[in-house]
Amino acid sequence: MSNDNNMNFDHEYKYGFKTESKSVKQTKRGLSEDIVREISMIKNEPEWMLNTRLDALKAFYEIKNPDWGPDLSDIDFDDIIYYIKPSDRVERDWENVPQEIKDTFAKLGIPEAEQKYLSGVTTQFESEAVYHSTIQELNDQGVIFLDTDSALKEHPEIFKKYFTKAVSYRDNKYAALNTAVWSGGSFIYIPKGVKIEKPLQSYFRINSERMGQFERTLIIVDDEATLNYVEGCTAPIYSNNSLHAAVVEIYVSEKAKCRYSTIQNWSTNIVNLVTKRAVVEAYGHMEWIDGNIGSGLNMKYPSCILKGDYSKGTTITIAFAGKNQYQDTGAKMIHLGKYTTSKIVSKSIATRGGKVNYRGIVSQGKNAYGSKAKIECDTILVDRESASDTIPTNIVKNFRGQIEHEATVSKVSDDELFYLMSRGLTEDEAKEMIIMGFIEPFARELPMEYAVELNQLIKLEMSGSIG
Amino acid sequence: MILEIKDLYVSIEDNLILKGLNLKVNGGETHAIMGPNGTGKSTLAQICMGHPSYKIESGDILLDGESIIDKTVDERSRLGLFLAMQNPIEVPGVTNFDFVKAAVQTRMSKDEHLRIGKFILKFEKASQDLKMGQGLAHRFLNQGFSGGEKKRNEILQMKMLNPCFAFLDEIDSGLDVDALKLVGQNVTELKSNDLGLILITHYQRLLDYITPDFVHIMINGKIVKTGKDELIKRIDQEGYDWVKKELGIEDEDIKPYSLGVCPSKH
Numbered sequence: 103m104s105n106d107n108n109m110n111f112d113h114e115y116k117y118g119f120k121t122e123s124k125s126v127k128q129t130k131r132g133l134s135e136d137i138v139r140e141i142s143m144i145k146n147e148p149e150w151m152l153n154t155r156l157d158a159l160k161a162f163y164e165i166k167n168p169d170w171g172p173d174l175s176d177i178d179f180d181d182i183i184y185y186i187k188p189s190d191r192v193e194r195d196w197e198n199v200p201q202e203i204k205d206t207f208a209k210l211g212i213p214e215a216e217q218k219y220l221s222g223v224t225t226q227f228e229s230e231a232v233y234h235s236t237i238q239e240l241n242d243q244g245v246i247f248l249d250t251d252s253a254l255k256e257h258p259e260i261f262k263k264y265f266t267k268a269v270s271y272r273d274n275k276y277a278a279l280n281t282a283v284w285s286g287g288s289f290i291y292i293p294k295g296v297k298i299e300k301p302l303q304s305y306f307r308i309n310s311e312r313m314g315q316f317e318r319t320l321i322i323v324d325d326e327a328t329l330n331y332v333e334g335c336t337a338p339i340y341s342n343n344s345l346h347a348a349v350v351e352i353y354v355s356e357k358a359k360c361r362y363s364t365i366q367n368w369s370t371n372i373v374n375l376v377t378k379r380a381v382v383e384a385y386g387h388m389e390w391i392d393g394n395i396g397s398g399l400n401m402k403y404p405s406c407i408l409k410g411d412y413s414k415g416t417t418i419t420i421a422f423a424g425k426n427q428y429q430d431t432g433a434k435m436i437h438l439g440k441y442t443t444s445k446i447v448s449k450s451i452a453t454r455g456g457k458v459n460y461r462g463i464v465s466q467g468k469n470a471y472g473s474k475a476k477i478e479c480d481t482i483l484v485d486r487e488s489a490s491d492t493i494p495t496n497i498v499k500n501f502r503g504q505i506e507h508e509a510t511v512s513k514v515s516d517d518e519l520f521y522l523m524s525r526g527l528t529e530d531e532a533k534e535m536i537i538m539g540f541i542e543p544f545a546r547e548l549p550m551e552y553a554v555e556l557n558q559l560i561k562l563e564m565s566g567s568i569g
Numbered sequence: 570m571i572l573e574i575k576d577l578y579v580s581i582e583d584n585l586i587l588k589g590l591n592l593k594v595n596g597g598e599t600h601a602i603m604g605p606n607g608t609g610k611s612t613l614a615q616i617c618m619g620h621p622s623y624k625i626e627s628g629d630i631l632l633d634g635e636s637i638i639d640k641t642v643d644e645r646s647r648l649g650l651f652l653a654m655q656n657p658i659e660v661p662g663v664t665n666f667d668f669v670k671a672a673v674q675t676r677m678s679k680d681e682h683l684r685i686g687k688f689i690l691k692f693e694k695a696s697q698d699l700k701m702g703q704g705l706a707h708r709f710l711n712q713g714f715s716g717g718e719k720k721r722n723e724i725l726q727m728k729m730l731n732p733c734f735a736f737l738d739e740i741d742s743g744l745d746v747d748a749l750k751l752v753g754q755n756v757t758e759l760k761s762n763d764l765g766l767i768l769i770t771h772y773q774r775l776l777d778y779i780t781p782d783f784v785h786i787m788i789n790g791k792i793v794k795t796g797k798d799e800l801i802k803r804i805d806q807e808g809y810d811w812v813k814k815e816l817g818i819e820d821e822d823i824k825p826y827s828l829g830v831c832p833s834k835h
Binding site for chain 2: 526536539540
């Protein structure tokens with residue numbers, strides 16, 4: 103992990119911090135009660151939040167690293183700076199962005215102006231305008247779309263009602279850590295009956311307001327409302343930090359529908375440990391469209407707690423492990439209500455010595471009778487150096503539940519390559535085409551521009567130009 | 570152009586399959602290669618295309634006098650070689666259209682842009698000519714295709730790529746009479762002075778629709794007899810035993826070698 107903790111977050115402020123480097127605040131290296139108090143104080147938070155943070159910190163110290171999966175013992179919690187009040191844009195000058203990252207942006211075809219914007223040198227007024235007009239439209243419908251810190255100030259009641267209710271800080275060590283030191287993230291509230299069909303995107307927010315190591319996202323979709331949320335830009339997110347531990351909590355009320363699409367593309371010096379969970383009420387439907395391309399080590403298992411009767415969970419996930427990458431990803435479906443249904447489609451790709459695991463849990467509780475679950479895990483290995491394991495856990499605790507599990511592992515075979523190459527495609531082009539075909543079930547769920555960028559990313563990864 | 574195979578010895582996993590094969594095909598000519606199972610007919614097609622499982626022990630393959638045996642599969646394709654395969658691979662998630670488009674684009678220089686409108690018209694025409702039905706463009710490459718559809722799809726690709734030399738490896742197997750006639754017509758239409766055709770087949774019936782200029786009989790890894798139409802008829806009536814007798818060839822104990830192509834891997 104990187105020892106270089108010169109962390110610079112990009113922030114787009116509502117509250118107009120000055121940009122002189124003097125105004126930058128950051129906590130000391132390492133984690134302690136004082137640090138947590140300091141973060142809470144800087145943010146001027148209500149006392150209950152400070153107390154929650156402190157309780158979470160205790161839990162963080164108590165809870166051990168998971169005794170399964172990748173080894174996390176290398177993470178040095180004392181060597182991390184947990185909070186930086188970001189404001190100094192001069193330091194985050196485009197000129198200071200490493201050449202390889204610039205090259206990657208260039209390869210992705212992101213224009214210079216946008217590159218500058220992404221790096222935090224904001225000159226892109228056009229996007230700003232688009233962003234604000236979107237917000238206005240949403241405001242009229244009573245939608246709240248804020249960064250999480252502002253939401254705590256402006257909507258404390260809703261916030262308190264839902265915060266940590268889907269992901270308790272006792273859930274795992276990194277959920278505890280996030281709760282103790284969280285900063286930034288998105289907060290979305292969709293009122294009853296409001297249907298947002300057009301994807302709500304946080305493309306620009308991420309690169310300006312939300313770029314935190316420990317961001318916290320809270321989404322509430324009220325009764326019969328619909329949200330289609332797309333998070334994350336598929337361009338490589340550069341950070342010289344070592345640890346990213348986010349928490350995403352989603353509440354899908356009765357007959358509501360939420361789709362959360364994201365493609366994670368951290369640089370490979372990042373350990374990415376994210377807890378994502380949705381609680382789904384009766385007749386609600388949660389869909390996770392979860393792409394994992396980046397980070398060196400990644401552990402992420404988006405979950406649906408199917409609490410209400412007839413609620414439904416869908417997770418479509420891809421994981422791509424290239425050189426020096428270890429992806430341990432999957433999905434969880436916890437069936438509690440009657441006649442709940444779930445579907446997991448997982449596509450894993452390993453190339454150039456990468457390691458990719460599918461790890462998942464589907465459990466149907468005692469009362470979840472009549473529930474049905476379907477799991478499809480497909481893995482493709484591009485070469486002999488790469489490896490994969492599929493580790494599913496399926497539990498049915500009632501007599502009328504049903505779980506269907508299918509898994510395949512395949513290799514890119516000589517015959518497949520021969521066929522495609524015999525039509526003129528180079529070996530790399532042929533491999534790339536096979537992989538693109540393999541992840542098509544995922545790509546087709548993405549909005550067009552994301553699918554296009556995903557395409558580009560996979561191409562870059564396949565040719566080994568990144569990482 | 571001229572495709573010339575010179576005294577070629579080819580093995581797979583230490584089994585010698587081709588044993589001194591010679592063949593010369595000029596542009597515009599149609600050659601039929603017939604022979605019993607397991608004599609190396611498919612091997613000939615695959616090695617010319619550069620399949621990595623086979624090893625050339627000695628001999629050479631020349632395109633206009635230049636050796637191509639060190640060229641990769643894709644380079645050979647771009648030089649104008651084509652192989653309509655016996656078992657076309659299924660590629661889920663990749664549409665037929667995208668695949669053919671990518672293949673056509675490999676033949677273009679970097680500054681050239683594919684004229685997409687023109688390309689679509691050509692694709693649709695080829696698709697209609699082969700009675701592939703609507704929606705072919707958007708179906709995944711060979712996935713869920715019937716045996717006959719797969720074969721017709723090979724010919725469609727050939728039409729789109731305009732090769733100089735095309736091997737059709739048992740293009741007739743799995744085709745009913747109507748489909749055979751259709752494929753025959755389409756291939757015959759493609760005939761020109763710029764196209765050398767090598768038809769690999771067991772049966773006369775394909776050659777009813779595509780008339781060959783030369784007929785070669787291949788036994789035990791080499792061409793043992795070359796003639797014209799009269800050979801086809803005799804083989805159809807009498808099989809290959811008379812050839813063996815005439816030339817004094819002993820049966821070898823070779824198992825037919827299959828590469829184990831599994832068309833539905835995913």
